[in-house]
Amino acid sequence: MFGRKKKEAPTIDPVQKEMFENAQKRIKEKRGLFTHLVVFLVGAIGLITISQVMMQVDPMLILDIEWWIWVLFIWLLFLIYHTFKVFITNRLLGPGWEKKQYNRLVQKQQERIAELEEKVAAAHPLPEHKIMNATSDSKKVITMIAAAGANNELGKDGDLVWHLPDDFKRFKSLTTGHHIIMGRKTFESFPKPLPNRTHIILTRDKNYKTDGGIVVHDLSTALAAASSDQEPFIIGGGEIYKLGLEVADRIELTRVHGKFDVDTYFPEFDEKKWKLVRTEHHPVDEKHQYAFDFETWERVD
Ligand SMILES: NC(=O)c1ccc[n+]([C@@H]2O[C@H](COP(=O)([O-])OP(=O)(O)OC[C@H]3O[C@@H](n4cnc5c(N)ncnc54)[C@H](OP(=O)(O)O)[C@@H]3O)[C@@H](O)[C@H]2O)c1
Secondary structure, three states, X not given: OOOOOOOOOOOOOHHHHHHHHHHHHHHHHHHXXXXXHHHHHHHHHHHHHHHXXXXXXXXXXXXXXXXXXXXXXXXXXXXXXXXXXXXXHHHHOOHHHHHHHHHHHHHHHHHHHHHHHHHHHHHOOOOHHHHHOHHHOOOOOOEEEEEEOOOOEEEEOOEOOOOOHHHHHHHHHHHOOOEEEEEHHHHHHOOXXXXXXXXXXXXXXXXOOOOOOEEEOOHHHHHHHOOOOOOOEEOOOHHHHHHHOOOOOEEEEEEEOOOOOOOEEOOOOOOOOEEEEEEXXXXXXXXXXXXXXXXXXXXXX
């Protein structure tokens, strides 16, 4: 479904678009600064030449020599200010910096909400089935999304063992705009956080820190952190799917038709407790080495 080294089909990602626009802006700023430097050098040579010629014509003008030095000095100050703006202010405090600050604030708030919810839950514990079933809100649906081989194979050495661009596209379209709950290992398998999704990372390490998402230490806190979302997704890996199976209402499973050498598996699930409500076949083609089916399973209560 996703992984570290796999190539995606080219799509216009909003984050890539923003990076491209920022790069264009930076090039424009640097070009402007270079032009300013050239004009300054030409201007300085011109002013020095004019002052020399004027001194030849009338040596008394030597007394007025400062005027061009002052012009050059003030100009030089403008040039230094321009350079500072391009290389320090715009680079360090530009839109990227603003966005990072904003994301950090949002993340802190969400962590605080999760913490408060955890305290409330500890002070007024609910019966076990209600804690686990955060879907007590009837419209809320917790979905596990995974791609697994014929024997439930998920991945090896922290990566996937197939490259299926259409599965990745589906994963992206289903999860964009939502909270995605994952294990620390899956989170660390991403080169960078996935755009436009709130990452909730499960770890037992109380000192674990990241700028890329909300860190939690148990599944009920993860679900509490996603409480504003009517459709949070549990995106793996193997350890977290095992936990998720107890609370999920739906499984979006891409069943990949092949057997693979892996070290991580999707948990066996009791097909009597789950109903296959939709399936869509995807054949092998030039971009997909394996055929697969998109299966939607819903819990039978
Ligand atoms: N095919 C797919 O759809 C798919 C999807 C996702 C991932 N994957 C693959 O799956 C593999 C990773 O899966 P994985 O099972 O090795 O790791 P994982 O589930 O991604 O993460 C495991 C980590 O989660 C934390 N954790 C587990 N149980 C916890 C609990 N009860 N409370 C708090 N934290 C808990 C621990 O972190 P700490 O060690 O920090 O305590 C643990 O090491 C990779 O190969 C990846 O490519 C495949």
